[in-house]
Amino acid sequence: MIDARGPEFAQVLERCTVLLGTLFQTRNDILVFPGVGTGGLEAAVVNTLSPGDPILVATSGVFGDRFARLAEAFGVDVRRLSIPRGRAVEPEQLQEALEENSDVLAVLLTHSEPSTGVTNPLAELAPLVRERGHLLIVDAVSALGAVPAQTDELGLDVVIGGSQRAWHMEPGLVMLSVSERAWDASKRARLPRFYWDWRHAKNTPDRFLAPYMPALGLFYPLENGLHEIDEEGLPRVWERHRRLGAFVRAGVIARGLQLFADPAYASNTLTTFKVPDDLDAGALRERLAETHGVLLGEGQAELAGRLLRIAHLGYTSEDEMRSTLDAIQLAIAAERADDPT
Amino acid sequence: MIDARGPEFAQVLERCTVLLGTLFQTRNDILVFPGVGTGGLEAAVVNTLSPGDPILVATSGVFGDRFARLAEAFGVDVRRLSIPRGRAVEPEQLQEALEENSDVLAVLLTHSEPSTGVTNPLAELAPLVRERGHLLIVDAVSALGAVPAQTDELGLDVVIGGSQRAWHMEPGLVMLSVSERAWDASKRARLPRFYWDWRHAKNTPDRFLAPYMPALGLFYPLENGLHEIDEEGLPRVWERHRRLGAFVRAGVIARGLQLFADPAYASNTLTTFKVPDDLDAGALRERLAETHGVLLGEGQAELAGRLLRIAHLGYTSEDEMRSTLDAIQLAIAAERADDPT
Numbered sequence: 001m002i003d004a005r006g007p008e009f010a011q012v013l014e015r016c017t018v019l020l021g022t023l024f025q026t027r028n029d030i031l032v033f034p035g036v037g038t039g040g041l042e043a044a045v046v047n048t049l050s051p052g053d054p055i056l057v058a059t060s061g062v063f064g065d066r067f068a069r070l071a072e073a074f075g076v077d078v079r080r081l082s083i084p085r086g087r088a089v090e091p092e093q094l095q096e097a098l099e100e101n102s103d104v105l106a107v108l109l110t111h112s113e114p115s116t117g118v119t120n121p122l123a124e125l126a127p128l129v130r131e132r133g134h135l136l137i138v139d140a141v142s143a144l145g146a147v148p149a150q151t152d153e154l155g156l157d158v159v160i161g162g163s164q165r166a167w168h169m170e171p172g173l174v175m176l177s178v179s180e181r182a183w184d185a186s187k188r189a190r191l192p193r194f195y196w197d198w199r200h201a202k203n204t205p206d207r208f209l210a211p212y213m214p215a216l217g218l219f220y221p222l223e224n225g226l227h228e229i230d231e232e233g234l235p236r237v238w239e240r241h242r243r244l245g246a247f248v249r250a251g252v253i254a255r256g257l258q259l260f261a262d263p264a265y266a267s268n269t270l271t272t273f274k275v276p277d278d279l280d281a282g283a284l285r286e287r288l289a290e291t292h293g294v295l296l297g298e299g300q301a302e303l304a305g306r307l308l309r310i311a312h313l314g315y316t317s318e319d320e321m322r323s324t325l326d327a328i329q330l331a332i333a334a335e336r337a338d339d340p341t
Numbered sequence: 342m343i344d345a346r347g348p349e350f351a352q353v354l355e356r357c358t359v360l361l362g363t364l365f366q367t368r369n370d371i372l373v374f375p376g377v378g379t380g381g382l383e384a385a386v387v388n389t390l391s392p393g394d395p396i397l398v399a400t401s402g403v404f405g406d407r408f409a410r411l412a413e414a415f416g417v418d419v420r421r422l423s424i425p426r427g428r429a430v431e432p433e434q435l436q437e438a439l440e441e442n443s444d445v446l447a448v449l450l451t452h453s454e455p456s457t458g459v460t461n462p463l464a465e466l467a468p469l470v471r472e473r474g475h476l477l478i479v480d481a482v483s484a485l486g487a488v489p490a491q492t493d494e495l496g497l498d499v500v501i502g503g504s505q506r507a508w509h510m511e512p513g514l515v516m517l518s519v520s521e522r523a524w525d526a527s528k529r530a531r532l533p534r535f536y537w538d539w540r541h542a543k544n545t546p547d548r549f550l551a552p553y554m555p556a557l558g559l560f561y562p563l564e565n566g567l568h569e570i571d572e573e574g575l576p577r578v579w580e581r582h583r584r585l586g587a588f589v590r591a592g593v594i595a596r597g598l599q600l601f602a603d604p605a606y607a608s609n610t611l612t613t614f615k616v617p618d619d620l621d622a623g624a625l626r627e628r629l630a631e632t633h634g635v636l637l638g639e640g641q642a643e644l645a646g647r648l649l650r651i652a653h654l655g656y657t658s659e660d661e662m663r664s665t666l667d668a669i670q671l672a673i674a675a676e677r678a679d680d681p682t
Contacts, residue, residue: 003630003636005639006630006636034375034376034377034380034512034513035375035376035380035536036375036553036554036555036556037553037554038535038536038552038553039375039376039536039553042535042536069535070535070536073533073534073535073538074533074535075533162554164554170556170557170558170559171375171554171555171556171557171558172375172513172556172558172559191533192414192415192416192532192533193414194379194383194410194411194414194415195376195379195380195383195411195537196536197414211379212377212378212379212380213377213378213503213505213512214377214512215377215511215512215513215556215559216511216512217511217512217513217558217559218511218513218556218558218559289344289347295344295347298346
């Protein structure tokens with residue numbers, strides 16, 4: 001039995017915090033809460049904003065939309081930059097939106113948008129926000145660890161990640177990096193908060209204590225997963241994902257299918273392809289699961305029935321992806337044979 | 342790999358929900374969120390209240406105080422009925438407070454208060470609240486399953502429980518039962534909410550879907566733990582705890598120590614005893630952990646240094662408790678031998 005308030009757990013929390021700093025590429029504070037990604041978005045909003053504050057949300061899919069709806073639920077004045085599904089937020093679009101909305105306090109960006117398979121060009125977008133002095137909040141839940149976070153290099157004020165994304169771990173913990181500027185904003189922010197109040201999760205070198213009753217069983221897999229990433233080395237991890245992303249996209253095209261996401265901004269952790277017009281996406285997905293044991297994500301919201309999603313995050317190998325792609329090809333042929341039109 | 346949006350997980354969620362209904366003793370909706378107990382308290386507050394709403398919080402310890410501070414953080418007008426530490430909320434005290442605060446919309450009670458080892462007499466308190474028509478919200482995180490919840494019998498509108506309390510499980514999921522009256526209140530409630538919005542976790546017989554990315558790895562231990570409780574049978578589980586509580590309290594007294602909590606309302610899941618005046622609570626606790634492998638809870642807030650807490654929830658046996666009590670006796674003797682005064 002582990003004492004959630006004792007020295008042993010404090011050391012686990014401290015080691016996780018240090019490793020998370022490496023993963024986030026930051027010297028900013030790292031806060032860990034029991035909960036999932038959406039809770040991290042809520043924490044970012046309620047700790048930095050006041051009712052009526054204008055913000056800009058650049059949304060390229062379901063997760064960006066959720067970010068916007070969440071902020072609206074808290075009475076924030078949300079201006080949306082809505083990007084057509086499958087496209088990335090381009091620097092010119094963001095620049096224009098920032099010029100039209102020069103009064104915003106904060107800008108919310110989604111790094112990788114899992115509903116479309118797009119990774120937004122953070123390194124080009126962040127400077128546009130920072131040079132205007134807006135607070136920059138980034139939802140990195142879907143890609144953290146697999147692609148560079150560059151938190152300090154790009155001056156990201158709040159970055160949100162989730163425990164499931166470091167690959168050998170379970171969902172159930174959400175973590176944020178918080179810059180000095182973001183802490184300053186939190187002192188002025190008047191949105192009501194308690195559970196997600198950053199002050200409850202703030203640690204110091206002398207004191208590592210989780211807020212509330214920590215989800216103890218999730219911290220050990222978290223520490224193990226972070227250690228494995230650390231041992232492999234982040235540049236190697238990123239390169240592995242870059243190559244795997246290219247491999248999957250080439251494989252999709254080679255099998256006569258069309259990519260859904262703009263290839264210039266395709267995510268290296270998740271690939272989307274269009275379901276051919278003569279096929280039913282649900283039936284194809286079901287056949288893949290039942291006959292081949294291959295689990296693909298379905299299209300969400302307005303993309304339901306239009307695309308399927310292949311995840312290749314973490315320790316996925318090229319061999320596994322080759323099998324997945326072959327299974328997709330076989331399942332499509334079988335669907336067509338069953339229901340010739 | 343489990344699909345969080347697929348039929349297999351939906352069945353796990355449905356089975357857990359049914360078993361939780363048995364545990365809560367209710368036909369009300371059961372909502373499950375990723376997070377811990379404090380999040381359930383926040384969910385109860387933000388879904389039923391509006392800024393400035395008057396409520397009464399009867400607090401007999403740290404967890405009741407937290408409930409009050411949380412509601413205040415959301416701009417609710419909190420009236421406190423503060424009970425001296427170690428005592429329970431007595432029906433006459435609640436009656437008086439309700440008469441003085443007849444305008445309150447809701448009353449918040451803590452069932453078992455783990456900071457003092459008191460279980461408040463819910464069966465006597467609830468009718469006083471219900472006959473006046475106030476919404477009744479109960480923090481049952483610390484005792485759910487081990488003592489009767491009587492949710493429907495007592496007309497409890499919102500009851501909050503946590504996954505760790507069904508004994509073989511991990512913290513990381515929080516669940517609430519929500520009555521029709523509470524749903525009605527949620528339609529009028531204007532406090533801002535998103536993550537904890539009850540509508541996101543509402544399921545129907547045709548549709549079991551977790552809100553956001555569920556903490557998948559926590560649901561399987563939850564289901565197993567709930568099954569074990571169900572097989573033993575709730576009346577037997579309660580009786581086992583009742584006997585174990587009496588056993589521990591008698592053992593504390595037999596070893597010449599004084600109980601901290603009022604014996605008339607002592608909790609059957611956690612026993613507190615006063616640290617003798619000549620001893621240092623921290624040193625005693627440390628010796629117990631290091632020499633005997635016995636982990637006791639320390640006194641919290643104003644009770645720091647004054648008491649220690651023995652947990653006996655779940656599958657704790659009389660033999661284990663006898664060893665724990667013997668270890669306490671030995672450690673006290675050793676402390677006195679080391680530092681004779």
